[in-house]
Amino acid sequence: MTSLAPVLAPSVEPLRLGGVVVDPPVLQAPMAGYTNYAYRQVVREFGGAGLLATEMIAARSAAWLETERGEHPDRLWGVRDEPRPLAVQMWDNDPDNLARVGRRLARDFQVSVVDLNFGCPVRQVTDKAHSGSWLLRDPARVAAIVRRVVEACGDTPVTAKIRLGCAETCQTGVEVAQRVEEAGAACLTVHGRVASQYFKGRADWEAIGQIKRSVSQMPVVGNGDITSAETAVARLRETGVDGVMIAREALAKPWIFSQVAAILRGEAAPPDPSLDEQRELVLHHYDLVCRRFGIERGTMLMRKFACAYAQGIAGARAFRSAVSRTLSREEFLAVVADRFPRDPR
Numbered sequence: 001m002t003s004l005a006p007v008l009a010p011s012v013e014p015l016r017l018g019g020v021v022v023d024p025p026v027l028q029a030p031m032a033g034y035t036n037y038a039y040r041q042v043v044r045e046f047g048g049a050g051l052l053a054t055e056m057i058a059a060r061s062a063a064w065l066e067t068e069r070g071e072h073p074d075r076l077w078g079v080r081d082e083p084r085p086l087a088v089q090m091w092d093n094d095p096d097n098l099a100r101v102g103r104r105l106a107r108d109f110q111v112s113v114v115d116l117n118f119g120c121p122v123r124q125v126t127d128k129a130h131s132g133s134w135l136l137r138d139p140a141r142v143a144a145i146v147r148r149v150v151e152a153c154g155d156t157p158v159t160a161k162i163r164l165g166c167a168e169t170c171q172t173g174v175e176v177a178q179r180v181e182e183a184g185a186a187c188l189t190v191h192g193r194v195a196s197q198y199f200k201g202r203a204d205w206e207a208i209g210q211i212k213r214s215v216s217q218m219p220v221v222g223n224g225d226i227t228s229a230e231t232a233v234a235r236l237r238e239t240g241v242d243g244v245m246i247a248r249e250a251l252a253k254p255w256i257f258s259q260v261a262a263i264l265r266g267e268a269a270p271p272d273p274s275l276d277e278q279r280e281l282v283l284h285h286y287d288l289v290c291r292r293f294g295i296e297r298g299t300m301l302m303r304k305f306a307c308a309y310a311q312g313i314a315g316a317r318a319f320r321s322a323v324s325r326t327l328s329r330e331e332f333l334a335v336v337a338d339r340f341p342r343d344p345r
Ligand SMILES: Cc1cc2nc3c(=O)[nH]c(=O)nc-3n(C[C@H](O)[C@H](O)[C@H](O)COP(=O)(O)O)c2cc1C
Pocket: 029, 030, 031, 032, 033, 034, 055, 056, 089, 117, 119, 120, 161, 191, 223, 224, 225, 226, 245, 246, 247, 248, 249
């Protein structure tokens, strides 16, 4: 008997973060303001992401830890009860604060992975709080933070996310990676830009590959400008990274992970949902958001997700402008029904 050869021979190993198996090694990126429980639930329903991540939480203003449930009102929405594996990301520059919150996340919330943000380029976090990507100028401090948090989190793997450096003139990625490995991190994710670029220019996958080659055991996940399932697979195969992480494209296409996973299994990628199915998805996502935040806040919050879903679709501009003005459930439903692009019949 002959068996049909798969479309592409599967050659990609799962990613192992301590005892946590990330299979496939395709990760949903943390995105502040976006990757809340409702969004993660949508990603989870399509399947294919090996690890999901929350938005980043600030360890320094963790007064919520002292409340009865010890739960951040918004940013830990769902975390206690939702399926694993799940990573929670936090930021600060104080090893003790981060260790305190990390221990709590590991012990009380039983999260799968505690992730440390050393990549955020936003001034509120860098210039004002000397955290996020600001810390890339101080590899010793990054290492001290990782070491403290690793000690505090016990068996729960601790990972870090960086950019290539703070600026073109401060490309510390290799040194940071080596120190992060020595300090006991289970994995490092690298966004292939320096912080001063924000999102300008192209992600430098050559530099990501160089960081991968500079460490000995620690897995490295590459991130930046993955705009299709095929690109994700090509990056995985060609750059030597142990996993890939997708952010912005997965806001427009939360089903992209299922497409990557299919290709990695040697199958054809499932097609994008039809526009009618995408319209249903917007309404499903809206319901998840409103269940938590109520109609008024839910409608405001959902506008940006609806805009993201319409990205790249003909008629998106008119839809965006209309949906961005909706205030009530009726208005939101009407705009989605009337203006979200329809499949041509
Ligand atoms: C709206 C938005 C919010 C983000 N928030 C975070 C965050 O909270 N933590 C983090 O590590 N990265 C954050 N990022 C960066 C992404 O995780 C990712 O590194 C970056 O967008 C590059 O990947 P992409 O080209 O696939 O979008 C954010 C990006 C965007 C667009």
